[in-house]
Amino acid sequence: MFRILVSDAISEEGLTPLRKSEQMEIVQKKVSEAEAELHQFDALLVRSATKVTEELLSKMTNLKIIGRAGVGVDNIDVEAATKRGIVVINAPNGNTISAAEHTFAMMAALVRHIPQAHISVKSREWNRSAFVGTELQGKHLGIIGFGRIGSEVAKRARAFGMTVHVYDPFLTKERAEKLGVSIHTLDEVLACSDIITVHTPLTKETKGLLGEKNLAKTKKGVYLINCARGGIIDEQALIPFLQNGHVAGVALDVFEQEPPGDHPLLKFDNVIVTPHLGASTVEAQLNVATQVAEEILQFFEGKPVTSSINLPALSKDVYDKIQAFYHLAKKMGMIASQYMNIPVQELSVTYAGTVADLETTYITRSLLAGFLRPRVASTVNEVNATMIAKERGITYGEKFSDETHGYANCISLTVHGENKTFTIKGSHIPNYGDRIVHFDGFAIDFAPEGHLLYIQHQDRPGMIGKVGNVLGEHQVNIATMQVGRQEAGGKAIMLLSLDKPIDDAVTQKLTEIEDIDAVKRLEV
Numbered sequence: 001m002f003r004i005l006v007s008d009a010i011s012e013e014g015l016t017p018l019r020k021s022e023q024m025e026i027v028q029k030k031v032s033e034a035e036a037e038l039h040q041f042d043a044l045l046v047r048s049a050t051k052v053t054e055e056l057l058s059k060m061t062n063l064k065i066i067g068r069a070g071v072g073v074d075n076i077d078v079e080a081a082t083k084r085g086i087v088v089i090n091a092p093n094g095n096t097i098s099a100a101e102h103t104f105a106m107m108a109a110l111v112r113h114i115p116q117a118h119i120s121v122k123s124r125e126w127n128r129s130a131f132v133g134t135e136l137q138g139k140h141l142g143i144i145g146f147g148r149i150g151s152e153v154a155k156r157a158r159a160f161g162m163t164v165h166v167y168d169p170f171l172t173k174e175r176a177e178k179l180g181v182s183i184h185t186l187d188e189v190l191a192c193s194d195i196i197t198v199h200t201p202l203t204k205e206t207k208g209l210l211g212e213k214n215l216a217k218t219k220k221g222v223y224l225i226n227c228a229r230g231g232i233i234d235e236q237a238l239i240p241f242l243q244n245g246h247v248a249g250v251a252l253d254v255f256e257q258e259p260p261g262d263h264p265l266l267k268f269d270n271v272i273v274t275p276h277l278g279a280s281t282v283e284a285q286l287n288v289a290t291q292v293a294e295e296i297l298q299f300f301e302g303k304p305v306t307s308s309i310n311l312p313a314l315s316k317d318v319y320d321k322i323q324a325f326y327h328l329a330k331k332m333g334m335i336a337s338q339y340m341n342i343p344v345q346e347l348s349v350t351y352a353g354t355v356a357d358l359e360t361t362y363i364t365r366s367l368l369a370g371f372l373r374p375r376v377a378s379t380v381n382e383v384n385a386t387m388i389a390k391e392r393g394i395t396y397g398e399k400f401s402d403e404t405h406g407y408a409n410c411i412s413l414t415v416h417g418e419n420k421t422f423t424i425k426g427s428h429i430p431n432y433g434d435r436i437v438h439f440d441g442f443a444i445d446f447a448p449e450g451h452l453l454y455i456q457h458q459d460r461p462g463m464i465g466k467v468g469n470v471l472g473e474h475q476v477n478i479a480t481m482q483v484g485r486q487e488a489g490g491k492a493i494m495l496l497s498l499d500k501p502i503d504d505a506v507t508q509k510l511t512e513i514e515d516i517d518a519v520k521r522l523e524v
């Protein structure tokens with residue numbers, strides 16, 4: 001049973017996929033009301049209100065996944081979650097249309113003074129001359145940030161007869177042409193636009209993007225809209241531009257602090273505001289909640305998630321193709337890590353045969369996670385493996401080769417440690433399973449499963465019997481045994497899989513057998 005804490009207002013209908021599963025228990029409570037049980041939850045489902053801080057994560061010790069029913073993840077400490085191996089997912093396009101429509105509604109309201117006129121009429125006034133507006137048709141709209149929402153705003157603007165100027169450093173000419181907008185520098189957009197709307201995420205680069213310096217570059221009488229994230233337009237910097245009439249009006253759906261409280265901007269009649277309503281439609285909420293609920297379900301069923309912030313995107317189709325290799329690579333990493341129980345500097349992975357044509361990034365992450373698992377006390381998985389490797393000074397790289405050693409596919413891992421290098425090769429054979437086909441220079445064939453025992457010895461008659469005797473004396477049953485040697489009478493290895501793990505005393509006894517050079521337990 002997996003426990004899911006839903007700590008913000010999420011569409012009830014959207015939670016249906018989770019409610020239908022007998023494996024999921026949903027608890028709907030604010031974080032502050034769930035203090036005593038925070039350590040029990042496997043998943044956390046939020047919108048933008050819950051602040052998922054490092055402190056909260058430290059209390060949610062069982063947490064495996066955070067679902068953001070929406071786009072922006074600036075309320076989530078993604079780095080802290082990643083460090084802890086917690087997957088963070090969002091619903092990137094479920095509320096795009098609602099946010100674009102809200103932006104447009106704000107634009108129309110702004111230039112036609114609808115909120116002010118509404119209040120006036122409700123106050124029993126009839127002052128038509130006070131609310132003369134301007135048309136949108138023929139005006140120049142500047143869009144900063146041309147992703148999902150920015151481009152939907154552009155489509156609507158063009159339908160209204162506006163000319164659209166875009167600033168987005170990542171926008172291609174082809175896409176701009178397709179959507180009938182022109183690409184400009186930021187300064188050009190600031191200088192030529194009658195209305196400017198921002199649709200970027202809030203990042204180090206975009207925080208205060210429309211601050212004092214850039215506001216001064218705008219046209220006198222410009223209208224500004226922020227339905228993206230509070231802080232992209234610097235709220236303090238706006239004040240003098242509103243006071244001196246340079247900015248004709250501002251529409252804000254988002255604020256640096258939410259709620260904004262007694263903010264000085266709220267005193268301006270030409271500043272119109274909504275309480276972060278961009279995504280607040282029945283349709284958007286159903287979309288984002290359903291998307292995230294389905295992803296969480298997939299995740300707990302061991303299937304890939306497609307909209308993770310801290311994992312490479314993986315479709316079901318791709319996952320189906322890589323999953324066998326993903327498991328093989330993890331086991332190879334675990335074996336290599338235990339065999340090379342010394343500090344290592346570098347892992348080099350080579351893919352050959354059919355596996356080389358697949359999405360190997362994910363397979364390498366899995367291998368890395370398997371390698372780090374025996375070395376790291378905290379959770380390590382595909383989410384945080386690359387970060388932990390970096391912290392520990394372990395570099396890794398992928399190569400591709402044609403050398404399959406006679407198998408349809410082959411993954412080869414070479415671990416470089418201090419004065420020692422180790423290579424292990426594995427193959428996944430359909431209808432047969434995972435096999436290790438090469439181990440530290442020996443051709444061998446064993447299944448990387450369970451309690452393994454590696455013995456390196458001299459190739460002498462009776463070695464198998466001696467090992468069998470020691471294990472038998474300690475009531476340890478041998479499930480399978482594979483042997484390999486480089487040449488008759490030379491160095492040889494045995495790989496045994498045992499029905500139960502053995503302790504130090506048994507290992508010591510085996511080490512004492514004449515002609516046995518090394519004994520290692522390997523748990524997979």
Ligand SMILES: NC(=O)c1ccc[n+]([C@@H]2O[C@H](COP(=O)([O-])OP(=O)(O)OC[C@H]3O[C@@H](n4cnc5c(N)ncnc54)[C@H](O)[C@@H]3O)[C@@H](O)[C@H]2O)c1
Pocket residue numbers: 071072073092095096099144145146147148149150167168169170171199200201202203205206227228229253254276277278279280
């Ligand atoms: N008000 C709401 O309720 C609401 C609803 C949904 C989304 N949002 C917010 O709207 C914003 C846009 O969302 P989206 O889904 O369109 O995101 P998106 O990722 O599809 O688009 C963002 C665009 O910004 C561009 N960009 C990044 N840095 C930039 C920079 N320095 N200068 C110019 N452009 C830059 C990117 O290239 C990208 O094209 C986000 O901040 C999101 O959180 C708000």
Ligand SMILES: O=C(O)[C@H](O)COP(=O)(O)O
Pocket residue numbers: 047048049069070071072073095276278279280
């Ligand atoms: O980033 C988003 O998806 C929007 O800002 C919506 O936020 P909300 O889910 O809190 O309405």
